[in-house]
Amino acid sequence: MTAIDSEETARADTTKNPDPASRPIGQLHLLPHRDNVLRMTEVRMAETANERIDDETDQTMLINMGPAHPSTHGVLRLMLELDGETVVRSKPIVGYLHTGMEKQAESLTFLQGTTNVTRMDYISPLFTELAFSLAVEELLEIEVPERATWIRMLMTELNRIASHLLFMATNGMDLGAVSMMLYGWREREQILRFFEKTTGLRMNHNYIRPGGVAADLPDGWREDVQALTAMLPDRLDEYDILMTGQPIWRDRLQGVGVFTADEAIALSTTGPILRSTGMARDLRHDEPYLFYDQVDFDTVVGTYGDCFDRYAIRLNEIRESIRIVDQCVEKMPEGDWRALDAKVTPPPRARIDESMEALIHHFKIFTEGFKVPEGEVYAAVESPRGELGCYIVSDGGSKPYRMHVRGPSFINIQTLPHMMAGGLLADGVAILSSADPIMGESDR
């Protein structure tokens, strides 16, 4: 694996250098473009607009890209220092979509928490719900029924397909393949239609909850999902014809935004960006959660770490997800879809009519919420964008004392100055698009 190779080369470097004191500590020296990160405040940048430039050698220009640029996928602002058309330094500025969701989580019960976290990554909302639910279940130490776990896997994999299809669409549009925009949305729409049938909503589902899922799969779900997995492979082959093999598409992406495994690890990058460098890091394989150890699928890795690899990885991850979805359909057991633990699960509707205690219990769970034992826990899932973690501290009450979400977009945005350094401004759009950040999750 690339990481081990690079570790060996790093060690070889140290043997060449006999003096340990002069050897750089840490991983900062692994970043060749560490000086290409622009460290300038927004206020300072605004001031430079009024400054007279007398220095003949100062030929660089500071410009803003975003926060309302169509290819910034929301409200990401890039402060760029350009020399002609070449990006010298850059600084991503985030926070335009910050809505204090972590603060808000402290005043919502654990049951309400999923309504909050689902709005973070609005393209793949089920993953944030899943990470949150796994963390709460870890704190509660309750078992989730098998069917609920399989439903979670089915739904999150469908969500991964939908998210990657959206990437296909926006990546195509950013690079001028405008017809791809329509195709990507068209296929995604089919999946969202199934989501609507199952969860009642197209986005922000609040479907995966601590203890299981909100509702069982609807009647006829098997046929719906099979129709999806039958439709998608042919469409993916169409994308291959439309883009993968096209010389224009390849020229536009190959060798652009090259990133090495060392850089990616040092910058805490996860997900397709890390895998494009050759590191086969996928939590579904490395630290299996749910029942990922019972299904057969491959981790897709790249070789060159360029924009084309990142595109190809996502395209092929859709194919892997289809394999997982098919296995979920095949293995879906009968049974309960939420834990029958009276502590977290409200009594069934029929019981409420006949039992006063059941009514009180139902009322208590939805007004006061269930109490979660003291402790702190971190749970992580592999979202389409990388490792999505949820850190929860509970003080024994019915609301989290602190809830923190490790948003992969937030961390991955740090890689942009490193990937864009020395490249053309037009390639910056391709790089930004291939990083696929979702600002709702980044800013929270």
Added chain:
Amino acid sequence: MTTDPATEKQQGSEEEARAQPAPEMAYNCVVSYSRNQRVIHPSKDQWFTTAQALLEDGYRMCIDLTAVDYLTYRAQRDLPEGINPERYEVVAGFANFVTRDRIRMRTQVNADALTISSLFVLYPGSDFMEREVFDMFGIVFTGHPDLSRVLMPESWVGHPLRKDYAIGAIPVQFKGSSKAEGSRP
């Protein structure tokens, strides 16, 4: 660092600790387990050196770095013996890709001296995470190259995730509704 005898001793004791079923010390820090997740509790002074020892031990990625304000929950909580609870706690998670291990560092930070060493040189990926903690809690990371607000506007006053920062609310007035106006005292 590898030639430093103190580190060798440290790594040796760490291996011993793994062999035993209930280790008490690792990387010269107290170990505890929170729902089977391994947590070490370095002191504030040990923060940087422990992270360095972790890096040299193969924990190459700083997965997450955040903080918690324990203002209203300062009992002994789940801290092991010998760790004095302080108001703030900085938490960092690390991952080892070869052994697929994870480890978490939790350090108590006193409210009177809100500084801690930055891990930027060791783990450059902690850049944004430390900026977020600074932004939200006001904890200063010494050695960080650009410790500025990341999510809140640069001119913002206050640190929102502190427990004494009010959540606030904007009063909503339903204009044009005669009923709502009529019901107001």
